[in-house]
Amino acid sequence: MKLKWWHGALLFALFVALLSPLASSAPxxxxxxxxxxxxxxxxxxxxxxxxPDYVMPGVSNEAVATILAGVIGTLIIFGIVxxxxxxxxxxxxx
Amino acid sequence: MQSTAIAISRRQITxxxxxxxxxxFISTPVAAAGCVIAAGCVAYSVKATNKRLGEKQIPLMGxxxxxxxxxxxxxxxIAGGTSGHLIGAALAAILLGPWAGILIMAxxxxxxxxxxxxxxxxxxxxxxxxxxVLACLVSYYSYRAGVSVFGGGRRxxxxxGGLAAWLSVVVxxxxxxxxxxxxxxxxxxxxxxxMAGIHALIGVGEGxxxxxxxxxxxxxxxxxxxxxxx
Numbered sequence: 141m142k143l144k145w146w147h148g149a150l151l152f153a154l155f156v157a158l159l160s161p162l163a164s165s166a167p168x169x170x171x172x173x174x175x176x177x178x179x180x181x182x183x184x185x186x187x188x189x190x191x192p193d194y195v196m197p198g199v200s201n202e203a204v205a206t207i208l209a210g211v212i213g214t215l216i217i218f219g220i221v222x223x224x225x226x227x228x229x230x231x232x233x234x
Numbered sequence: 235m236q237s238t239a240i241a242i243s244r245r246q247i248t249x250x251x252x253x254x255x256x257x258x259f260i261s262t263p264v265a266a267a268g269c270v271i272a273a274g275c276v277a278y279s280v281k282a283t284n285k286r287l288g289e290k291q292i293p294l295m296g297x298x299x300x301x302x303x304x305x306x307x308x309x310x311x312i313a314g315g316t317s318g319h320l321i322g323a324a325l326a327a328i329l330l331g332p333w334a335g336i337l338i339m340a341x342x343x344x345x346x347x348x349x350x351x352x353x354x355x356x357x358x359x360x361x362x363x364x365x366x367v368l369a370c371l372v373s374y375y376s377y378r379a380g381v382s383v384f385g386g387g388r389r390x391x392x393x394x395g396g397l398a399a400w401l402s403v404v405v406x407x408x409x410x411x412x413x414x415x416x417x418x419x420x421x422x423x424x425x426x427x428x429m430a431g432i433h434a435l436i437g438v439g440e441g442x443x444x445x446x447x448x449x450x451x452x453x454x455x456x457x458x459x460x461x462x463x464x
Contacts, residue, residue: 145455146293153300156308164309164317169407169432171253172316177428179420183256186351194307194350210307213350217303221341222296225334228284229292 150218157210160194161203254346254361255410257354261417268413269359275367276340282333286464291330294458298326299338301447303345310439318436321406323369324377324399324444329451331463332374339366360413364406373402374463388452391459395448396441403440407433 167175174180191197191209199205260268302322309317322342327335340362346352353361380394411429415422451458 144293146297149293149297150300153297153304156301156304160304160307163307163319164311166309166311166315166317168253168309168317168319169429169436170255170410172314172432173425173428174259177420177424179259179414182258182419184258184354186257186347186355189351190349192351194352206307209350210304213307213345214300214304216349217342217345218296218300220345221299221338222292224337224341225283225287225292225295228280229287229289232284232287 153214153218154211157214158207160210161206254343254353254365255357255413257356259354259417259419260357260360260413261419262356264413264417265354265356265360267359268357268363272340272359272362272367275336276362279333279336279340283337283464286331286462287334288461288464290458290461291334291464294461295330295334295338298322298329299342302326302338303342305443306342306346312432312435312439316432318433318439320440320443321365321369321403323365323406324373324395324402324440325447327370327374327402328377328395328398328444328448329458329461332370334464335370335374336366339370360410364409364413368409369402369406372405373398376401391452392445392448396445399444400434400437400441403433403437404430407436 166172171180174183186192189197191213194206194209194213195202196205196208196212199208257265302320302325305320305322307319309319311317321339323335323339326338329335330338343353343358343361343366347355347358347361377394377398380397381390384390384394386394407429408426411422411425414420414425448459
């Protein structure tokens with residue numbers, strides 16, 4: 141199969157996912173405001189847990205667990221959106 | 235207090251905690267209205283995209299969504315012990331048009347909510363409105379307006395793309411402040427300046443990343459920038 145431009149682009153996205161352990165652990169904008177203005181404790185956790193907080197459960201090395209979650213998530217998203225776009229395109233041709 | 239402890243320990247465990255609106259921040263009526271409005275917007279986006287989607291845009295939609303998801307995990311530090319991360323709506327909306335952009339953002343937010351417990355299930359509608367619908371429409375139309383006034387050469391595309399991306403982050407944060415205020419969580423005069431102020435800084439990162447990706451696209455596949463928007 142001939143390599144196409146978007147194969148490279150997908151690899152680039154996966155490379156970005158590999159960098160995920162380098163992310164800043166400081167609270168983000170909304171979380172910072174919620175802490176400063178005293179409503180952070182209103183947040184409740186989801187009643188279900190799949191891969192909470194972008195850390196693959198059952199992997200003891202945190203960096204590896206984060207990378208795994210990132211890479212798997214990136215591939216899942218690609219699959220869903222690519223599939224959805226194919227479906228929409230097929231529908232507009234019929 | 236217990237949940238504060240959980241929130242803090244969660245951040246310490248994860249290293250890179252990104253946070254969309256969790257459940258509990260907005261009231262049930264606001265969350266429900268958000269879900270209804272978001273569902274309507276997504277349904278319209280499906281219809282609009284369905285009509286205009288071209289062959290080239292199919293893989294572009296997939297890789298953009300993948301990149302946006304991965305880049306959202308990469309929190310970058312800004313002032314005062316706070317971090318920000320890319321939303322990516324401007325990137326998607328300007329490259330693919332606002333409706334395909336909304337679809338991409340909705341897919342990313344749904345996966346983040348269902349698989350990664352980022353953003354509350356009931357707050358999903360509000361998150362889709364802020365970071366999907368509003369961010370895509372604002373960035374797309376401000377970019378179009380800017381380019382038609384100042385010209386859309388290489389520099390125009392990069393500068394207008396960056397500015398549109400900045401604006402989309404600020405508008406999304408203002409919308410969030412309104413949702414928190416209508417919910418009775420925290421008054422508007424308290425959150426509006428705080429949310430807009432901090433996101434005006436985070437938006438600089440959004441603008442820089444958006445312009446950098448546009449520069450990369452121009453250097454490799456400039457034709458993608460000329461695609462007709464969906």
